[in-house]
Amino acid sequence: MEAIPQALQQLINAFSRLPGIGRKTATRLAFHILKSGPEETEQLIRALRRVKNEIRQCSVCFNITESDPCSICRDPSRDRSQICVVEEPQNIMQIERTNEYRGLYHVLGGVISPLDGVGPEDLHIKALLRRLPEVQEVIIALNPSTEGEATAIYLARLIKPLGVRITRLARGIPLGSSLEFVDELTLGKALQSRSEL
Ligand SMILES: [Zn+2]
Known part of the structure; x- marks a missing residue:
């Protein structure tokens, strides 16, 4: 050849x-x-x-942007009492596409993962804490992986004592999917957060 x-x-x-x-x-x-x-x-x-x-990082929320602060942080119509915490900038785009959220965001830049050598100091956690005095609710929207779960618990421990409400996305079975294709973690969480029928 x-x-x-x-x-x-x-x-x-x-x-x-x-x-x-x-x-x-x-x-x-x-x-x-x-x-x-x-x-x-x-x-x-x-x-x-x-x-x-x-393209650079927004100095407030660490979203990707052409002008700093980013268009979401600059938008006066956004609800400044809520911050949704995500892993990566592309997660913001996913949530924005739902048209269900009008608050602000904070990109962590990953999740705590000791096996990969990622500790809390490698993520934008300090910057998140600095934003909290102006915030009433932090919504954790991390991936439901083991690392995402551990990071959510870590953040809750830091944020709860500050008197800020901390919530997370409901965990459920994806619409249209079959239970046999759902991993145990999802299924377990779905069971825990089950609602009345
Ligand atoms: Zn921003």
């Missing part, structure tokens, strides 16, 4: 390092770039550069 030119191989390697992209898809993408016109390629390069150059 003829060797792939080095430049093309480099592009395949770069693509295959992206999350969710296997070798096959990486090769397909690289060949697509090879065949595409200069304008399409230029657009891609510009988009990559803009993301790296123009």
Whole structure:
């Protein structure tokens, strides 16, 4: 088999390092770039550069933004008495899409995970505590993983004594899914937070 030119191989390697992209898809993408016109390629390069150059962290909530503070923190119509705590900026986008929440956010930047060497000091927890004097309720919306649970408990221990209400998303069985596909953690939580029928 003829060797792939080095430049093309480099592009395949770069693509295959992206999350969710296997070798096959990486090769397909690289060949697509090879065949595409200069304008399409230029657009891609510009988009990559803009993301790296123009997007920064909001100094208040650690959301991603082009202007600091971010548009949510600046929005006077948002309810400043509530802060929803999430792991990553993409979680904000998910919650915003529900149109159910009008408060503010705080991105932790991950969860406490001793196995991965992530301690509380590696997350934006101190910055969260600094925001609490102006807040009445903190809503924990971390992923229901073991680490997410441990982090939620850790935060509750810090926040409760300050007299701030602390709540969490209800845990349930995803709509449309079958119980046999739900992991024990979800099922256990769903049982605990069961409601009257
Ligand atoms: Zn912000």
